Amino acid sequence: MIPHLHAWLIAPFEAFGFMRMALVACLALSLANGPLGTLLTLRRMSLDGDVLSHAVMPGAALGFLYAGHSLAAHSVATYSVAAMSAGGLASGIAVACLAGLLARGRTRRGDQGLVAFYLVALSAGVLLVSLAGSNVDVMRVLFGTVLAIDVPSLLQIAAVASLALLLLAAFYRTLAVDSFDPVFLEVARGRSFVRGMFVILVLLDLVVSFQAFGTLLAVGPMLLPAAAARCWTRTAGGMMVLATAFGMAACYAGLLVSYHANLPSGPAIVLSAGLLYGFSLLAAALKDRLDGLVGGNAA
Amino acid sequence: MIGGQRVADEPEADPAGNASAGSGIELRNLSLAYGRYLALSGVCGKFAAASLTAVVGPNGAGKSSLLDVLAGIRRPTGGEVICPARARRRLAFLPQQAAIDCDYPVTVFEFVALGLWRAVGAMRRPTPEDMQAVDEAVAAVGLRSQASRRIEGLSVGQMQRVLFARLIVQDAEVILLDEPFAAVDERTTAELLALVAAWHRTGRTVVAVMHDLAQVRAHFPDTLVLARAPIAWGDTASVLTEANLARAREAGQA
Numbered sequence: 322m323i324p325h326l327h328a329w330l331i332a333p334f335e336a337f338g339f340m341r342m343a344l345v346a347c348l349a350l351s352l353a354n355g356p357l358g359t360l361l362t363l364r365r366m367s368l369d370g371d372v373l374s375h376a377v378m379p380g381a382a383l384g385f386l387y388a389g390h391s392l393a394a395h396s397v398a399t400y401s402v403a404a405m406s407a408g409g410l411a412s413g414i415a416v417a418c419l420a421g422l423l424a425r426g427r428t429r430r431g432d433q434g435l436v437a438f439y440l441v442a443l444s445a446g447v448l449l450v451s452l453a454g455s456n457v458d459v460m461r462v463l464f465g466t467v468l469a470i471d472v473p474s475l476l477q478i479a480a481v482a483s484l485a486l487l488l489l490a491a492f493y494r495t496l497a498v499d500s501f502d503p504v505f506l507e508v509a510r511g512r513s514f515v516r517g518m519f520v521i522l523v524l525l526d527l528v529v530s531f532q533a534f535g536t537l538l539a540v541g542p543m544l545l546p547a548a549a550a551r552c553w554t555r556t557a558g559g560m561m562v563l564a565t566a567f568g569m570a571a572c573y574a575g576l577l578v579s580y581h582a583n584l585p586s587g588p589a590i591v592l593s594a595g596l597l598y599g600f601s602l603l604a605a606a607l608k609d610r611l612d613g614l615v616g617g618n619a620a
Numbered sequence: 621m622i623g624g625q626r627v628a629d630e631p632e633a634d635p636a637g638n639a640s641a642g643s644g645i646e647l648r649n650l651s652l653a654y655g656r657y658l659a660l661s662g663v664c665g666k667f668a669a670a671s672l673t674a675v676v677g678p679n680g681a682g683k684s685s686l687l688d689v690l691a692g693i694r695r696p697t698g699g700e701v702i703c704p705a706r707a708r709r710r711l712a713f714l715p716q717q718a719a720i721d722c723d724y725p726v727t728v729f730e731f732v733a734l735g736l737w738r739a740v741g742a743m744r745r746p747t748p749e750d751m752q753a754v755d756e757a758v759a760a761v762g763l764r765s766q767a768s769r770r771i772e773g774l775s776v777g778q779m780q781r782v783l784f785a786r787l788i789v790q791d792a793e794v795i796l797l798d799e800p801f802a803a804v805d806e807r808t809t810a811e812l813l814a815l816v817a818a819w820h821r822t823g824r825t826v827v828a829v830m831h832d833l834a835q836v837r838a839h840f841p842d843t844l845v846l847a848r849a850p851i852a853w854g855d856t857a858s859v860l861t862e863a864n865l866a867r868a869r870e871a872g873q874a
Contacts, residue, residue: 363724495742498734501724505786507693508713509737555725555770 333580343467346475347572353482353526355565356489358547364500372435374527374540378446380412381405386453402474406528413524465535467586478529485522534587545594552601567597643705643793643825644669650699659685661848672820674830674840678872681847683829687798705793712792722771729767735789757788777808797828847871
């Protein structure tokens with residue numbers, strides 16, 4: 322029994338360096354994803370997160386064009402990762418600013434504008450990538466390549482995760498108040514930069530997630546564990562811890578499943594997180610039902 | 621800041637003396653436009669230090685806009701607000717309740733403790749005396765038994781008590797209230813009105829947007845009848861007349 326378990330749960334990571342790299346990268350991402358995803362959910366900004374992940378696309382594609390080679394060519398992989406990250410960050414910030422302006426405008430149709438950006442950015446990105454690359458490249462940009470993570474991208478992920486955790490810890494109180502009573506915060510301390518800082522942190526996280534999960538899935542490991550955590554606890558701190566743990570579990574399970582069943586790993590991880598969310602929803606519904614029954618008896 | 625200094629230097633006619641010195645609010649030719657729509661135009665006048673003023677007027681008269689500008693969360697299109705208390709961050713603002721997301725997981729106690737912001741800011745830990753002040757404020761609005769409850773399940777009236785408790789902790793010189801008793805039950809309204817009266821007695825400057833004219837007549841010494849510009853401003857008994865209200869309605873429709 323023990324040898325079997327070992328073969329199932331641990332051996333893949335012992336045998337293959339790329340599996341270890343993928344696992345470490347995903348665990349590091351989960352550390353940032355837990356708190357950031359929790360705040361996105363609590364601030365009702367899930368859609369914004371989705372839009373930002375697509376906003377990264379055109380810039381990353383331009384970086385890819387500039388680097389000029391297929392992502393598969395290993396000699397230039399690091400070069401193109403840097404170019405794509407820089408491009409992705411730039412276009413992400415541009416879209417975030419535009420969307421911010423739009424939301425402040427007279428129309429007050431923030432969501433419409435966001436969806437428009439999302440579609441335009443996605444199409445522009447796919448178009449740009451296919452100009453220079455193949456269909457394989459397009460697939461990689463859309464869905465990522467967790468198993469191709471190299472040392473420079475791992476460092477990038479670790480740096481962003483550390484930065485995000487430090488800044489969130491330092492500005493947690495301000496961010497929390499800005500989430501539920503922004504007017505109070507503005508009167509108490511003047512116009513605050515925390516909202517902008519938060520959006521930039523989410524964007525950085527998405528940019529470094531981009532290589533692992535692609536533009537379509539990057540927001541999944543951020544939002545799904547947080548949504549699942551919300552079913553189990555109602556305190557913000559508890560949600561952050563639980564979301565991080567769920568995210569890590571989903572990464573581990575997804576990588577194993579993708580290894581044993583020979584499935585693409587990014588989608589396997591996001592699906593694992595999705596399963597966790599579904600299970601949490603069911604458990605929460607069941608608990609409500611039971612509470613109702615118990616309450617009914619007590620009354 | 622510079623404007624604040626100017627007023628602080630002016631001698632204040634202030635019988636209560638103490639905390640309220642220089643906590644009046646002066647409006648100089650204030651205007652506010654949303655695109656082509658003028659919400660406020662040419663508003664001049666002064667909320668005296670330690671005064672208690674009700675702002676009344678028809679819908680769309682710019683009452684909430686005026687409070688937003690006074691609180692500093694909206695920049696006026698023209699003119700200026702001179703409010704030394706605001707420059708010293710001794711101004712508290714209660715917006716309409718819709719401005720707050722009550723689903724966020726914070727407890728009543730934590731929410732009231734936000735009133736300590738001036739003392740503890742983003743990083744510092746509150747002292748035991750601070751916590752004591754929060755406890756007392758929660759008790760003063762009759763929510764002691766609910767202190768550790770999350771705000772999400774509270775009724776409108778209970779939430780308004782929580783917000784008033786936070787105002788107590790804030791201990792501001794100028795307090796702005798935007799429709800503080802809308803959709804609030806009678807008993808809660810009476811208790812909260814008593815708090816407003818206590819603030820007035822301790823020399824704070826209070827400005828409240830009000831709908832219920834009977835409440836205004838009973839509890840507010842001064843009234844500003846507003847319809848984009850002041851129609852009348854002064855002693856409630858002489859200002860709150862049918863003629864002035866009719867003029868405000870006409871001006872509101874124009």
